[in-house]
Amino acid sequence: MPRRRGTRLLAALVAVLATGVLTGCGVVVLEPPRSSGPGPETVPGGNSPVVGATAEEVDVLASDALADLEVFWAGELPEVFGTAFQPLQGGYFSVDPGDLDPRQYPDGVGCGADPREVEDNAFYCLDGQRPNSDSITYDRAFLAELASGYGRFLPALVMAHEFGHAVQGRVGAPSASIAIETQADCLAGAWTAWVAAGNAERSEMEEADLDDLLRGYFLLRDPVGTGTAQQSAHGSYFDRVSAFQEGFDAGAVACRDEFGPERVFTQSQFTRDDDFRRQGNLPYDQLVSLVDSALPAFWERVFAEDFGGRFDAPPLEPFAGRAPGCAPADRDLVYCADGNVVGFDEGLTREAYRLGDFAVATAISIPYALGARDQLGLDPADPDAIRSAVCLTGWFSAEVNRGAVPGTEVSPGDIDESVLFLLTYGVEEQVLGAAQLSGFQLVDVFRGGFVEGAAACDVAA
Known part of the structure; x- marks a missing residue:
């Protein structure tokens, strides 16, 4: 089945694949991507084209973020993880489920999924047995809605989180879902600090954007009372914000070293009816x-x-x-x-x-x-x-x-x-x-x- 990592956006339920598996918060990525020849054709700036993208601001922001993420991780992966960066073999997909032209996606989106399945979501997918493996897919209409309420940098944050899962696909990931998701938040924080320092060619942010990002993370937390052992656990608000700030403050080294089995999470289940x-x-x-x-x-x-x-x-x-x-x-x-x-x-x-x-x-x-x-x-x-x-x-x-x-x-x-x-x-x-x-x-x-x-x-x- 597709190995996908998704961002919880609001309390939206993720659609079910033809296999019947919930996919927005799917199985952990364990295997590194295998090259099947040359990757997708690139465009100036070093990023692969975003299939289905438009001239809308949300697509421009997402595309710019993906280009800058490739540059950042091309430098960080060798330095921090000791491995060369391999561009995503399956590319990137932008979808508006409410205004969909299936002809744009002849092989579906990530891991061959129906484009409508990304509604109110974004995900990274790795499954070498399906088309478009090792890819990122996002619902641009919903990202635009979130950006209107929580700042124009939010689409970039979502791309950075999903790219964090792509990094995990290359270097390995923790075993528990909550550690996988919060480590991806940490990796997103490391990239965001790089952008905030003025190092990105395309993406930019101001100090006020950081407050908006933290407010936006409230939409991405698990429902209160979710247990840390649940298969799709992403973390409490504090868990996710803390991980993002850890990456922002200490860089990708902290993301590599601080997400072992001893890490403390504040997420917990209710134990009493009252x-x-x-x-x-x-x-x-x-x-x-x-x-x-x-x-x-x-x-x-x-x-x-x-x-x-x-x-x-x-x-x-x-x-x-x-x-x-x-x-x-x-x-x-x-x-x-x-x-x-x-x-x-x-x-x-x-x-x-x-x-x-x-x-x-x-x-x-x-x-x-x-x-x-x-x-x-x-x-x-x-x-x-x-x-x-x-x-x-x-x-x-x-x-x-x-x-x-x-x-x-x-x-x-x-x-x-x-x-x-x-x-x-x-x-x-x-x-x-x-x-x-x-x-x-x-x-x-x-x-x-x-x-x-x-x-x-x-x-x-």
Whole structure:
């Protein structure tokens, strides 16, 4: 059967091949592509022609990305993986399932599939027994729709992810589906950093595009409650964003080395009926009460174990519209060194609760971490203090995720809600705007604390 790797776009169901196999998230690519003679005729710029492509912007963006991906991986594969880059033998296919001319695809699209099967999707396919093996196919109408809502770079990101599967077809891939998919996200991140640095001949991006990309990844996550062992698992929102940022920050070497069986994923299944009914969310008041006990429990332990001191837990003081007099009145999240108080505007936290209960925990944890820094003798007004507090919130979240904070139990999707909070509210001036960080940077700092702990957070541990 065709060996295909697909991008989950929205919650769209992938069509069924004539063999009856779901194909958008298919069997892992294990065998390297075998050359059957000269590849497809190339065009100036080094990329193979995209069959079915039009002059529409989405096809231009996708075609430009594919050309730049070929250039990037021609350099990276020998340097990082020790093998020469072999262009995709089956080429590339653009399809609009709603306006289809079958004559453009006499042998079908990837692995001979019916072009209509790519609706709301994109996939890489490798099956040497079928035509057009070792190829990428995409639904241009749907990519255009996504680009209209999440930035014009999104079609390029989808191409980069599918090209990551082509790289796996050449150098090997992890065994689990979730590791395969997130490694492809990492490989896409490595290429995106190369583009952002101005190295691409055709593709370009601006800093604001990165925030749009991370928001777009929310559409690509698995449904909350999907298990990591499922055959088609792609990863939670945090898993996928984290993998992309890892490639962006550390390059393809990290993608090669960091996706072994020991890698931690936040995706999980619901284990209790009541948690499933609530979709992992506690009632607001119960959640705030839990946070009020969980944060002291975490910081008292780490002060004793890592910092050799005693932690004086600050009380939580919710307010409505105007911060306490010890802080600027227009701030939604505050720490008052005078009195050792953490305050939060319930207008913010009740609105953030719509993202999920852990969005509220994330919000309150950030000023609480400023209080912890203050007790470590670090100035809470330092320009980098908020960056450090976001990182420490990532550390706290990781400890909750692994069950190390008494009285807490992580639910599926919780850590995704941290990402959503930072992208949605963290960039607002009255929330974390004083840090002067983009949403992408805030999530990256949070990820550093989640993965590395205090060592990433500019505190002496």
